Amino acid sequence: MDTKVPVDREIMPTPSSSAPLKFADLREAKDLATLLSRVRSIDSSSAVRLQAHGSVVAVWVPVMSAETLLEQVPTVLGMRALHLSEPSEIDVTVEAAAVLDRLARIDKTGGMIEIPPTTVHAPWSGIVPPSSGWIRQGHLDSETVETIARDGMSAVEQALPSNPGGAVVSTVRARIWGTATSFDMVSGAAFGATVLGFNESVKGFDVYTCGPWHRISNESGHILSRPGSNL
Template sequence: MELVFPDAQGLDDLRTFVSRARAADDDGAVRLQADGTTLAAYVGVLPGAGLMGEGAVLGLRVMPLATPATLDVTVALAAVGDRLARESGGRLEIPPMTVRAPWSAVAPPRGGWERVGAVSADDLVVAAREGIAEIAQGAPSEAGGHAVTALRRQVWGRSTTTIPPVRAGGAFAAYVLGFASSGSEVTVWAHGRWTRLSTPTGHVLMR
């Protein structure tokens, strides 16, 4: 199975998205959903807890395809990254080995979102950088894995001081995935237990 993009730029966009997602979690996965000539690529930036993935933070990039396709697979970021490193045209061969990512079991809603406001991308960047610094200072190299996980959950689970407030983990995802462009505005949407941060570059989904 392969995906055909309109041009090399489309493949470059996916390559950049995957590279940034690997910077957040090199052992992570990407869910590739193709329906006709639209590809939705989801990545898990912060893991959730429990069967319903409460607290999960996902990144979403939507890209056009040149050839219609029907696909829904979750594969390792590293495997996709390796293939993208070898590709120079507009085609991507899908890795044959799928992986299980808990966050991919609960799909975000496609429609029915309600706009609840907008925040400054610069404010999200500040919140993300402050959170990164707090985790770096509070999690010394000798700290155990459980302590680091608990600190990250605490930092990224709190709300930002923006109006409307959003979870700091969403600010981190927008920052690390390159969605928060300086001087731009990020719209905030809600749907039940989900919150979405949207920019022209991509979306952050929080449960």
């Protein structure tokens, strides 16, 4: 199953003002390592956006998005907030692999990681979901989310022929992951919640909407999604 998102490999220097991130405890750092490992299971070359403000860093990761303006693939992003022991102001997009390399040595750095020296241009990182105006619509149980995700993965696998071209992959992804499900949310959101490990909670998710966006949230994180631009 192909859910790869585009990442422009043009590299740029990280802003010199980017101070190291010092996590409140090692558990926070290990949670980040787990999240990035899951993201790389979707796309080994994936990027991650780190937005630190004060004592919290918002970690944004891509699940899927359109590669061209003509594609109808929905946008699905994962976000998790982690606590820092020292205030920081950072907004950079870097390679997930580079962050994982630094997290592997965090036991020796006192819970601190340096920001990778180069950034990448990932088109999805320029998509900014609303920060306010969300309206709670209800609750979605974890079993329903898993069923939607598993059914979608099976449908994608069955729909793709051997050695499919890019156009075929895009069409299949748009049709299956863009299908409206519970609360009129695209099914790709359930896939994101499952593959990122946010659906391991038995409590399920609270569901919110704001314009074309849906957000499902629990203590593990948030999945934000919207339909493809041409849908």
